[in-house]
Amino acid sequence: MRTSQYLLSTLKETPASAEVISHQLMLRAGLVRNVASGLYTWLPTGLKVLKKVENIVREEMQRAGSNEVLMPMVQPADLWEESGRLNDYGPELLRLNDRHNRDFVLGPTHEEVITKLVANELSSYKQLPLNVFQIQTKFRDEIRPRFGVMRGREFLMKDAYTFHLEHECLEKTYQKMFDAYCRIFDRLGLDYRPVIADTGSIGGDASHEFHVLADSGEDDIAFSDASDFAANVEKAEALAPSGEREEPSKDIELVELKLERLIKTTDTPLNASVKTLLVQGTATDDESEKFVALVLRGDHQLNEVKAENLPSVASPLTLATEEQISALVNCHSTSLGPKGLSVEVIVDRSAAHLSDFTCGANENNRSYTGVNWQRDCGDITVADIRNVVEGDPSPCGKGNIVIKRGIEVGHIFQLGQKYAEAMNCAVLNEGGKNQTLTMGCYGIGVSRIVAAAIEQNHDKYGIKWPKAIAPFQAAIVPMNMAKSARVKETAESLYEQLLQDGVEVLFDDRKERPGVMFADHELMGTPLLLIVGERNLDEKKVELKNRITGEKTLIAIEDVKALFSN
């Protein structure tokens, strides 16, 4: 490709709307343009990268024995009614009507369509297991699209679904997909980790997320500093403190200070106090059971996912309002405490390990010191409801927790029978009986990977693409081609030769100053620059500049070809 025919579209200035570095660089290097909130046009350079990612994903899925299909983006609402998700999915599901006023949705995922398909197509256990995938545009009406294509509303996703008669078979395939995912991210050249994950709204049993490590990531990942253990903080277990709880040594005492003031003005440590949150419970008939108290050590944070998984806590987690708290306890939220509450009290393991602690007194601007659970607080339930923090012992039993940020680029689930049951997806088993299938589902955010790769690979000049997904393998940059016939001839013939060899090369034939050309190619992240100049032509050489290392070397023109034969 010649730059004179190419939609280069680089920007010198950073558009004000771009927050994260990948979004800024994607705009500046001319990869994407914004169309509306969360919707993007992919320009030629961006599309090349997207297609490369897509192809690597496709090749590895095929290698793992998955069949490629393509399902429609617009899906009948009936299917979603059948699975029960039409109501469950919420406002992220974009609903629309056709000219006959029939109800449709824009597919945020394709479990319904594929399960229906397989229910119709398969009839015998002999056809199992089955593994299918597609690479298709999804639409999720995000509350707050941000970070460019990282969290867009429309995005390109690879989704795969597997169907099995038995759970053991699913587990085998799950492992196979896990391995395929590792190969994919290895080939993409990204620094990634598989991490244990919560199954979230899709439901199911086992689940792993694949995260690209980057400070701008939206997820916290807990690692062990002594083993391979990695888990999303949502899911990472906070172990109970080791050793016996100390016996009470102080008497309970009422203090005329708000808990917060008490901690600030005296030497009461934060981690020797507890904070109490009143949340909506699942029981609705009995007034006192409408709420549940969650108690955490002062320095810890509530883990919403863990709390929602408790049977007596309403999901989604809903905090009681100040009015509700006043009505029930007759105090402000800041003075709540576990002693004497009329609702179920669920205490985090670490908070439950405290003795002689400090807490709110359920009266405005009053606190207790020297509180002890059994002696002062009656019945409590102990559970793991906090986020792990750096330095906690790792739940794997080895080492301590370190927390890093990650960008979720892949997610695999053992789905189980949820959809197969709802959509009546079954085959005849060996005994001639109808048997509901067990499913797995496996996603990769193709467009998100492009942004994640940039977050992880850039410098002050621009993008530094991993080789496997660079839009061009190399660029030919002639010095002062307009003046030197020799430079022009050499550059042209080099270009022709590389094209013949099938090298993806961009020939910068613009009448620009060298600085402009260098800056553009560095911004776009082309891995290799072939600089043709008078300076080296007497020796029949060109200069080679490596975008990643910055290294410059001279190479004989006849040897350039060999750089690309692998």
Added chain:
RNA sequence: CGGUGAUUAGCGCAGCUUGGUAGCGCACUUGGUUUGGGUCCAAGGGGUCGCAAGUUCGAAUCUUGCAUCACCGACCA
């Protein structure tokens, strides 16, 4: 959805307080100059100032409504 802020040329911004129908830098066009790291000089083209209504002789500027975009928003009890 709630809070905050923004909306003036393709991009980045000034002008608004103190109403008199627009300006800067980059980009773009033309001519010259320069040519191994975003040259320099000159001359140009491009905007019904987000939309609608109101106040006024007169609105980018004041008022109201709407739209769009962006940032922040669990807990911190």
